[in-house]
Amino acid sequence: MKFTILIVDDERNIRDGLAEAFGMEGYETVVASDGQEGMKILDERYIDLVITDLKMAKVSGTELLQHVKRQWQNIPVIIITAHGDISEAVQAMQFGALDFITKPLDLDHLLKLTKNALEFRELSIKNQELREEIEAQQRISSIIGKSPAMRKIFDLVRKVAPTKANVLVTGESGVGKELIADAIHNLSPRRDKPLVKVHCAALAESLLESELFGHEKGAFTGAQTKKRGRFELADSGSLFLDEIGEINQNVQIKILRVLQEKKFERVGGESTIEVDVRIIAATNKDLKQEISEGRFREDLYYRLNVVNIEVPPLRERREDIPLLATTFLQEFSQENGKEIEGFEPRARQALYAYDWPGNVRELRNCIESAIVMASGRFVAMEDLPPGPRSTQEKREIHIPAFSSLDEAEKILIAETLAITGGNKTKTAEILKIGRKTLYQKIEEYGIDVLDRQGSTKVQEPRS
Numbered sequence: 001m002k003f004t005i006l007i008v009d010d011e012r013n014i015r016d017g018l019a020e021a022f023g024m025e026g027y028e029t030v031v032a033s034d035g036q037e038g039m040k041i042l043d044e045r046y047i048d049l050v051i052t053d054l055k056m057a058k059v060s061g062t063e064l065l066q067h068v069k070r071q072w073q074n075i076p077v078i079i080i081t082a083h084g085d086i087s088e089a090v091q092a093m094q095f096g097a098l099d100f101i102t103k104p105l106d107l108d109h110l111l112k113l114t115k116n117a118l119e120f121r122e123l124s125i126k127n128q129e130l131r132e133e134i135e136a137q138q139r140i141s142s143i144i145g146k147s148p149a150m151r152k153i154f155d156l157v158r159k160v161a162p163t164k165a166n167v168l169v170t171g172e173s174g175v176g177k178e179l180i181a182d183a184i185h186n187l188s189p190r191r192d193k194p195l196v197k198v199h200c201a202a203l204a205e206s207l208l209e210s211e212l213f214g215h216e217k218g219a220f221t222g223a224q225t226k227k228r229g230r231f232e233l234a235d236s237g238s239l240f241l242d243e244i245g246e247i248n249q250n251v252q253i254k255i256l257r258v259l260q261e262k263k264f265e266r267v268g269g270e271s272t273i274e275v276d277v278r279i280i281a282a283t284n285k286d287l288k289q290e291i292s293e294g295r296f297r298e299d300l301y302y303r304l305n306v307v308n309i310e311v312p313p314l315r316e317r318r319e320d321i322p323l324l325a326t327t328f329l330q331e332f333s334q335e336n337g338k339e340i341e342g343f344e345p346r347a348r349q350a351l352y353a354y355d356w357p358g359n360v361r362e363l364r365n366c367i368e369s370a371i372v373m374a375s376g377r378f379v380a381m382e383d384l385p386p387g388p389r390s391t392q393e394k395r396e397i398h399i400p401a402f403s404s405l406d407e408a409e410k411i412l413i414a415e416t417l418a419i420t421g422g423n424k425t426k427t428a429e430i431l432k433i434g435r436k437t438l439y440q441k442i443e444e445y446g447i448d449v450l451d452r453q454g455s456t457k458v459q460e461p462r463s
């Protein structure tokens with residue numbers, strides 16, 4: 001994979017000459033004749049390094065430099081300056097230019113500068129991925145996470161796994177409920193015994209009963225042989241009852257009896273079977289609500305919910321996104337035989353900003369398809385599916401004329417909070433103020449911290 005260098009100079013000879021020289025060194029080059037054209041190119045494609053003249057019509061090199069440093073802090077910028085313009089070059093260094101080089105150009109020197117800068121850039125990107133990889137060691141079984149919410153879940157899993165307590169795992173679809181059930185079983189003394197899984201919603205009512213408890217030969221039409229049920233198969237192991245909120249009252253009573261008495265009969269059978277089974281149940285329904293509406297038995301609920309593990313949606317623990325994304329990236333790069341090293345900064349931002357209604361499952365699918373699409377060493381914005389991509393579309397904040405400075409500040413803060421989905425740390429970062437100042441202003445202006453849709457209050461874990 002080649003590095004791409006953007007060369008910006010209003011003198012055609014210089015930009016074409018440089019493009020040719022860098023091309024011969026194996027770099028890919030794009031040229032622009034002024035800062036404005038340069039900005040447009042930067043918006044449209046992935047650039048590894050910028051070389052720009054200072055004095056140009058329309059947008060100057062200094063403005064281009066400031067634009068780059070605002071948007072893509074890590075893209076190195078090298079300044080070309082006319083002999084004698086040193087003071088401007090020095091100012092450019094203060095704005096974050098990597099170095100400057102005076103005309104007439106010493107090509108060897110420029111090539112060397114570029115090579116070093118790109119090596120350094122590559123290294124720092126790799127380092128970041130590496131750091132995330134190390135952080136990924138913070139996991140149990142295959143559950144990854146570093147947010148306070150996930151750490152709490154890890155602790156809870158470790159604590160409850162060795163016991164016999166039944167566990168109810170709750171949370172939206174795709175948050176990882178089944179992974180947690182796996183972890184509990186795998187960390188329990190029952191790990192060498194079976195973990196049997198039943199997807200309660202997938203089975204018709206009549207089938208579910210015989211699936212769970214088994215049946216005798218001839219118990220009903222089609223029951224040609226005796227069949228052992230999942231409770232029997234899970235004996236001395238664990239039984240995972242997925243989508244427990246979907247089972248009907250009749251089966252609820254039967255499960256309740258097994259939980260209370262540890263015994264049951266097969267469908268159509270008379271002999272009583274005794275089992276020792278640990279139940280892990282999961283649901284994305286609000287069971288309390290189901291109880292109050294008479295659809296779920298309260299006594300069964302208390303038997304199942306000895307320990308509750310509530311998994312928050314991914315949008316409420318965005319700190320987990322980079323870690324999960326990098327892990328999935330490594331997994332799918334390997335699976336697809338591609339050497340993809342990471343995400344372009346803008347793609348990374350998009351992943352972070354998106355709300356992930358399908359939670360980790362959606363993120364995983366998104367990364368898989370991005371890896372299939374990707375053609376470079378880094379996953380680009382264009383490789384992402386429309387959902388996360390849409391978060392990086394340009395946004396504007398409107399402040400009415402004749403607003404006071406305070407009113408303008410209030411609007412700016414409220415809108416930025418809305419864009420970041422109520423994330424105060426990120427909002428403070430964007431506004432370049434401290435978190436404390438932000439909190440004070442939210443308080444002072446009485447700003448409601450709303451989510452993206454502007455409907456519900458966002459809760460942030462205290463930190």
Ligand SMILES: Nc1ncnc2c1ncn2[C@@H]1O[C@H](COP(=O)(O)OP(=O)(O)OP(=O)(O)O)[C@@H](O)[C@H]1O
Nearest residue numbers: 142143144172173174175176177178179284360361
């Ligand atoms: N913390 C995590 N670390 C790694 N992978 C995760 C994590 N959470 C979820 N996944 C992955 O996301 C996908 C969905 O997870 P899982 O099936 O456990 O979700 P679920 O909560 O049971 O969803 P549903 O309610 O739709 O059944 C799986 O591929 C799982 O491996």
Ligand SMILES: [Mg+2]
Nearest residue numbers: 177178242282
């Ligand atoms: Mg599931």
